[in-house]
Amino acid sequence: MTKIGGYTRSCCGISHEELPTSYGNPAPVYYYDAEPEEREDRFELDDDLCILDNEHSFIRGCLEIPVIGTDEHLIGGAWVSLSKTNFNTVENFWDEQESLEPMIGWFSTALPCYPDTVNLKARIHFRSDGKRFTYEFEIKLLLNLIKSFLIPAKELFISHNIKAYISGVEISSWSVYTYLDRKIKVTYT
Structure with a gap:
C-alpha cells in the first residue's frame, strides 16, 4: 500500500505532513482557453478578481464540501462570473461583503472528475471576516x-x-x- 507523505504548498513552499484539504484554481476556466501569449493583454487577474476583455467579470470563492464524521471541509477555490453591475457592487463593498445580499453568478471552474461544471447557475453567499464567499448551486443543475x-x-x-x-x-x-x-x-x- 502506498503511503501519502503530505504535500508542499505552491504559494509558499512549506511542506505539510497531513493530506491537503484545500485546493485552488488560480484563474477562471476561460483563462486556460486563451493562448498563453494573449493572456496578459486579455486578462486583469489577481487572487480574487478577474476581468476578461474588459467585458466579463469573475470573483473567486470557496466551494466547501463537508467531510462526513468531522468538522472539516474539503475546500476548492473556484471562480464565478458576475454581471458588471454585481461585480462593481462587490468591488465597492469589498471590505464589508457581509452586508451584501446573495447574488446569482455562473460557475467558471472546471472541476476534475465531474461532468461539465462550467456555467452551472450558482447563488453566491458573502461572509464576514475577510473569508471568501461560498456557493449554492441551482438545484436542477x-x-x-x-x-x-x-x-x-x-x-x-x-x-x-x-x-x-x-x-x-x-x-x-x-x-x-x-x-x-x-x-x-x-x-x-
Whole structure:
C-alpha cells in the first residue's frame, strides 16, 4: 500500500505532513482557453478578481464540501462570473461583503472528475471576516450532476445482480425523478 507523505504548498513552499484539504484554481476556466501569449493583454487577474476583455467579470470563492464524521471541509477555490453591475457592487463593498445580499453568478471552474461544471447557475453567499464567499448551486443543475453518477451506478448494480437501495427503495425499481428531492443514501448488499 502506498503511503501519502503530505504535500508542499505552491504559494509558499512549506511542506505539510497531513493530506491537503484545500485546493485552488488560480484563474477562471476561460483563462486556460486563451493562448498563453494573449493572456496578459486579455486578462486583469489577481487572487480574487478577474476581468476578461474588459467585458466579463469573475470573483473567486470557496466551494466547501463537508467531510462526513468531522468538522472539516474539503475546500476548492473556484471562480464565478458576475454581471458588471454585481461585480462593481462587490468591488465597492469589498471590505464589508457581509452586508451584501446573495447574488446569482455562473460557475467558471472546471472541476476534475465531474461532468461539465462550467456555467452551472450558482447563488453566491458573502461572509464576514475577510473569508471568501461560498456557493449554492441551482438545484436542477446540481441534480443533473447527481443523475450523471446515479444512473451509471444503477446500471452497474443491476448488471452485476447486486441488490442496492436508495433511501430504502430497491435500486432495480428506483426512478431518478421520484427520489431526487430527498436526501439520497446508497447502500448495497
